Amino acid sequence: MELLSICCSKPWPFAGYLNWKVVNSNRTDIVLARKSQSLYAGFKVRTLNKGEGSRLAGSFRCFHDVSNTSAMREIHSSYVVGGKDDVGNVSEREESTSKVLIPGLPDESNGDYDSPISSCYWEWKPKYTVHYEKAGTENVNSPPVLFLPGFGVGSFHYEKQLKDLGREFRVWALDFLGQGMSLPSEDPAPFGNEKKALEGENSLWGFGKKSEPWAAELVYSIDLWREQVRYFVEEVIGEPVYIVGNSLGGFVALYFAACNPQLVKGVTLLNATPFWGFLPNPIRSPRLAKIFPWAGTFPMPDGVRKLTEFVWQKISDPRSIGEVLKQVYADHSIKVDKVFSRILEVTEHPAAAASFASIMFAPKGELSFQEALLRCQMSNIPICLMYGKEDPWVRPVWGRMVKKQVPETLYYEISPAGHCPHDEVPEVVNYLLRGWIKNLESQGSEALPLLDADKSDQHDVSKDLEFLREGSKKSVRVHFFGSEFSVWRQIGSYIRSRLTNSGAKSL
Numbered sequence: 001m002e003l004l005s006i007c008c009s010k011p012w013p014f015a016g017y018l019n020w021k022v023v024n025s026n027r028t029d030i031v032l033a034r035k036s037q038s039l040y041a042g043f044k045v046r047t048l049n050k051g052e053g054s055r056l057a058g059s060f061r062c063f064h065d066v067s068n069t070s071a072m073r074e075i076h077s078s079y080v081v082g083g084k085d086d087v088g089n090v091s092e093r094e095e096s097t098s099k100v101l102i103p104g105l106p107d108e109s110n111g112d113y114d115s116p117i118s119s120c121y122w123e124w125k126p127k128y129t130v131h132y133e134k135a136g137t138e139n140v141n142s143p144p145v146l147f148l149p150g151f152g153v154g155s156f157h158y159e160k161q162l163k164d165l166g167r168e169f170r171v172w173a174l175d176f177l178g179q180g181m182s183l184p185s186e187d188p189a190p191f192g193n194e195k196k197a198l199e200g201e202n203s204l205w206g207f208g209k210k211s212e213p214w215a216a217e218l219v220y221s222i223d224l225w226r227e228q229v230r231y232f233v234e235e236v237i238g239e240p241v242y243i244v245g246n247s248l249g250g251f252v253a254l255y256f257a258a259c260n261p262q263l264v265k266g267v268t269l270l271n272a273t274p275f276w277g278f279l280p281n282p283i284r285s286p287r288l289a290k291i292f293p294w295a296g297t298f299p300m301p302d303g304v305r306k307l308t309e310f311v312w313q314k315i316s317d318p319r320s321i322g323e324v325l326k327q328v329y330a331d332h333s334i335k336v337d338k339v340f341s342r343i344l345e346v347t348e349h350p351a352a353a354a355s356f357a358s359i360m361f362a363p364k365g366e367l368s369f370q371e372a373l374l375r376c377q378m379s380n381i382p383i384c385l386m387y388g389k390e391d392p393w394v395r396p397v398w399g400r401m402v403k404k405q406v407p408e409t410l411y412y413e414i415s416p417a418g419h420c421p422h423d424e425v426p427e428v429v430n431y432l433l434r435g436w437i438k439n440l441e442s443q444g445s446e447a448l449p450l451l452d453a454d455k456s457d458q459h460d461v462s463k464d465l466e467f468l469r470e471g472s473k474k475s476v477r478v479h480f481f482g483s484e485f486s487v488w489r490q491i492g493s494y495i496r497s498r499l500t501n502s503g504a505k506s507l
Helices: 155-165 193-199 222-237 248-259 302-315 318-328 337-347 352-361 369-378 396-405 426-441 485-506
Strands: 022-024 029-031 059-063 072-076 098-101 118-125 128-135 144-148 170-174 241-246 264-270 383-388 410-415 461-469 472-481
Touching (some): 144 222, 155 170, 155 337, 222 241, 222 248, 248 369, 264 426, 302 352, 383 396, 383 426, 426 472
Parallel strands (some): 098 461, 144 170, 264 383
Antiparallel strands (some): 128 170, 461 472
């Protein structure tokens, strides 16, 4: 069996195909060869035996007019499935991929010391105490970088960035209110004295029937986190920043940048979630918001309290936490013991369950992800995407959609890497982030990561980044999507994935 893929110089919609035979378009009919054709409708291939299971030796030529072979548009190599290679190992990699040696993380055994991290607290408002970590503050003339964590973790998830990048930049990592170590130090909705005596000192916080004055309007929403970041940048950092966010932190980073472009030098998204919240925003949709009687405030309704207690017992179970970490890390050899213990520590806080309920029922933000992206584009805010290709939650298609909407965005796809590339392959993320910031700070005089100084960012580039980790050599493939990506890349990727599925069924 042969697996064929195509690229075309102009986008066109798919009308569907049956059993690898025909793809119809409004520009041309493209016939996909199956079994043993050696020349069929503009595709030139070398026939392979089923047992070979190796790279297609020929190349595919995509013509605007398949009857005119002089109208060749593009030439691309590809892979086949069969024999020794199973469907799960199908790759889109190009044959000629160069290798680049990049620095590993600081290793004290080699005299390579990391930047010390300081743990700090900042009182934003009365009872709104925010935990953050910082490093590299002695680098007074270096660019400031702020990291925003994903849901359920905190600043500790960026310690590999702080220790490494803190050697040349000023770096901060923030815990969102209601998460990490920014959970409240007092009960926002305490039980009465009688209930306290029945439950004992270890009862959950936030489950009483009346909120404290300081928590009367408290909702752990994306709008709250956007404002938290704004005041942190203004009051703690004191100047515009490069902001980096993973998952939920990516959405908040983009949202913050869209609303405060004067405080942002650039945005880096690490597998950013493209949506957050279920209930309508009260400012954007006031009439619709009135339909919902509760939207994450304190105290919680009786029904929500019971539901929260039931759900919280399930998701805070150590076995559940372990299963989630297995999902989001593509490389299961990565040590996640510290991440596991820190997440478990947060779940044991008495306010964690009520904070979780507030987050889940909080309304959407005033802007959607796409609207925030458009605002950033209009404000000429540089954006860089670094996405783990094997993420089961925020799949690479979301990053490619951002690239399609804003072609000038830089998009690096990392493999193997899952939902948290900064923790799974920190060497790669740090290398890319460091190079991107230096490119912007030098106004382009320093080349972008993976691109030579004399090369344009219009074309795709794939490279294997090699580094040492604990004495062993590691290699990770990084694919840079050029600015021409939006023209043909999605078409080829779509067909390859469909043919892969069809091939798996026919084997």
